[in-house]
Amino acid sequence: MDNLTLWMLFFAVGLGTFLVRLSFIQLHGSTEALIQRSKNVLMLLPPAILAALCIPAIVFSRPVTEYQVDPVQLLAAAVTILIAKFSRSVFWPVVGGMLCLWLLRILSS
Amino acid sequence: MTDHRKQFWLGVRDLLPLVSGVLPFGLIAGATGVSLGMTPEMVMGMTVLFFAGSAQLAAYSLIQDNAPFIIIMITAVVVNLRFAIYSATFAPLLGPLKKRYRLPLAYMLSDQVYGLCSMPEQQQKSDSERLWYLTGVAVSMALSWILSVVLGIALGASIPSHWSLEFTIPLAFLAMLVTTISNRQLFIVALISGSCAIGFQLLPYNTGFIVAVVAGVSAGLLIPGLWQKWVGRKGGDSHG
Numbered sequence: 001m002d003n004l005t006l007w008m009l010f011f012a013v014g015l016g017t018f019l020v021r022l023s024f025i026q027l028h029g030s031t032e033a034l035i036q037r038s039k040n041v042l043m044l045l046p047p048a049i050l051a052a053l054c055i056p057a058i059v060f061s062r063p064v065t066e067y068q069v070d071p072v073q074l075l076a077a078a079v080t081i082l083i084a085k086f087s088r089s090v091f092w093p094v095v096g097g098m099l100c101l102w103l104l105r106i107l108s109s
Numbered sequence: 110m111t112d113h114r115k116q117f118w119l120g121v122r123d124l125l126p127l128v129s130g131v132l133p134f135g136l137i138a139g140a141t142g143v144s145l146g147m148t149p150e151m152v153m154g155m156t157v158l159f160f161a162g163s164a165q166l167a168a169y170s171l172i173q174d175n176a177p178f179i180i181i182m183i184t185a186v187v188v189n190l191r192f193a194i195y196s197a198t199f200a201p202l203l204g205p206l207k208k209r210y211r212l213p214l215a216y217m218l219s220d221q222v223y224g225l226c227s228m229p230e231q232q233q234k235s236d237s238e239r240l241w242y243l244t245g246v247a248v249s250m251a252l253s254w255i256l257s258v259v260l261g262i263a264l265g266a267s268i269p270s271h272w273s274l275e276f277t278i279p280l281a282f283l284a285m286l287v288t289t290i291s292n293r294q295l296f297i298v299a300l301i302s303g304s305c306a307i308g309f310q311l312l313p314y315n316t317g318f319i320v321a322v323v324a325g326v327s328a329g330l331l332i333p334g335l336w337q338k339w340v341g342r343k344g345g346d347s348h349g
Contacts, residue, residue: 001172006151009181013168014158016186022215024197028204041326042198046227046289047299048325049194052318053220054282055303056310073276080280084287088230091126093284094277101276 072108076101113241116234120245123225128253130278131221134162135254137275139261141169149262156258160216160251164188184313191318195223202240217247219254224285298329 001009058077061070080097087093142152142165159165164185171181195218203214225231226243234242290296302325309317 001175001178003148003151005178006147006172007154009168009178010151010155010158012182013164013185014160016182017159017161017164017189017192018216020186020189021192021196021218022212023193024200025203025211025215028200040330044295044298044326044329045194045198045322047286047295048302048322048329049191050224050282050286050289051299051303051325052306052321053224054279054286056306056317057276057279058283059307060310076276077280077283080283081287084284088288089126090123090225090281090284090288093287094126094129094280097280097283098277101273105271105273 072101072104075104113237116238116241117245120225120242120247121249124221124246124249124253127221127225127250127277127281128257130275130281131250131253132257132260133272133274134278135257136261136264138162138165139258139263140265141166141261143262143265145169145173152258152262153255156255159185160254161185161189161192161219162254187316191220191322192218194322195219198223198227199243202236202243206240214244214247217251219247219250220282221250222247224282228285228288229291294329294333297332298325301325301328 058073059069061068061073076097079100080093083096084090084093138156139152142155143149147155155165155168159168167188168181168185171184176184196215199218203211206214222243225246226239231239231242286299290299302321305321305324306317309320311317312320
């Protein structure tokens with residue numbers, strides 16, 4: 001693909017992505033009633049989205065095409081969950097999980 | 110005014126730990142672009158226009174495979190469809206703003222912004238506090254993403270891959286997830302969504318993500334009703 005085509009591609013994707021991001025924000029007002037009615041759904045979205053974002057990346061090691069379960073990553077995630085139960089921050093659970101990951105990698109190598 | 114500033118910096122502070130995951134991802138995005146023979150200007154142009162790391166990596170691999178223009182375009186936009194959910198979530202907050210604030214903030218929506226700004230403690234704040242917090246998170250996220258890619262272009266892939274720094278991204282979302290789950294219904298939602306995300310992750314164009322979110326939310330809406338029906342039928346001999 002030549003550079004001009006690439007630039008056209010980048011602009012097309014950039015515009016498309018921006019419109020996706022802007023969609024409901026721009027329509028706000030006409031969709032307010034809809035959003036009010038779907039309060040129930042909106043309340044359930046955070047756990048659904050966060051789980052779908054992180055669970056596959058934790059269970060399987062990259063590249064994901066091979067479906068390789070990585071027990072070390074699972075243990076690190078367990079440590080993160082435990083710390084997150086007690087600390088309200090995001091920082092310490094991540095630090096604890098990463099230390100666990102590195103420790104187990106060193107021990108198992 | 111000072112209160113607004115406080116919320117802004119609170120957002121910046123909460124984003125900082127997540128930079129540990131953004132940085133390696135940005136390094137990869139920058140280094141991969143250069144390794145495909147693109148000029149630094151092109152990689153930066155792509156980064157700023159996309160402002161979406163996973164779509165950028167998906168586009169790289171398709172460009173490398175000489176996929177047709179329209180396929181790359183559709184793939185990259187579909188990978189970003191999750192942003193429509195974020196757009197709906199923040200519409201009540203961002204929709205009423207003037208255009209010169211609304212458009213840039215919409216452009217800067219990302220997974221990290223959604224994660225931090227939908228945490229339970231944020232929901233208790235006033236709208237203007239939430240807005241300033243979101244601005245702090247979004248601006249610092251945008252800066253750290255773009256600087257990470259610049260660094261990736263300059264350095265190539267120089268953080269050793271066996272450090273697995275990119276693993277801090279799922280861990281951070283996991284920590285947010287734990288904080289979000291405050292009752293059994295939300296736990297079921299996360300459980301179903303997570304399982305479906307695993308089951309459907311090989312679906313093309315990241316559609317597994319959307320399927321998982323829809324399945325999780327549907328389960329959350331349906332299961333309490335089914336549960337009540339079941340308990341109701343058992344009637345007297347249930348101990349509650």
